[in-house]
Amino acid sequence: MKRLLGACALLSLLTGCASHDIDPRGYDQTGTASYYGARHHGKRTASGEPFNQHALTAAHRQLPFGTRVRVTNLSNNKSVVVRINDRGPHTRGRLIDLSRQAAEQLGMLRSGTAKVRVQGIND
Template identity: 60%
Template structure:
């Protein structure tokens, strides 16, 4: 039982606060083109050309600056979906956002997230 509680405490501490200026880091991936037009968790349709992203806990509409730590390129995205659901990843970007930060070729990159609100 104690092990389970400690595990939960660790997960809670890793969540990104929606307070402007809050930061987090981890790995980013991006949506494949096959999701074009599909409904997101917010009810919007996914648009590969929009600057949007999926995050597990941030409120829909939250704006986040995403910095690719490999090249320092940045993009500002709006959270409109839930995910990513692959372990070790903190955000799923739209194709446009992934292009902006230069991650199309690699597919997964280390990033820093900063909440702008």
Template identity: 65%
Template structure:
């Protein structure tokens, strides 16, 4: 009985310590729909979670779980415009949103005025 409890405790501990890094395979086939927002000037030049400097004019994005470097096709469901972005940061921090886009990507999707837009995300291989 004591051995069983010890084994369960060890397994629980190992599960809690599982790596949060992702390989490129974890993005394979990813698709989602939800609300996108964007960030720009206030973060321009600051370090992203991946360690690179944020460039508000680049075509990049923040996603909560996808691996850094994942390329996503983002389609604005209101107007059909699409852009391909690269995940280089973590976010969004608002639970109601699925992705934060750079200002450059938001411009291409024509969502600057509204600030948010309904989008479809598709991982590219």
């Protein structure tokens, strides 16, 4: 009986620590974006597809794979729609990691990061 209770306690603890996808409908957050490019090109993303620095994709910690979001650079008001296909960013304080192509369209290649607004798109 003690083993069963211990196993149940451990399972509930692990379940509580697991990352959960969030509902993209109504998602609207502001934070720092960065981008990743050439050294990751061709490597497998968390969704299983190869990373393509020339595609309009992004990494987010919790949004479900396939979610489309509008990312707006708050310093120049340029925006781009990207599809979430990877997990990240892995740097504390960042909201989203963009492909090089998305970063180029947002005008943030030179700085490497930008303050952005990320909004879920309802399909």
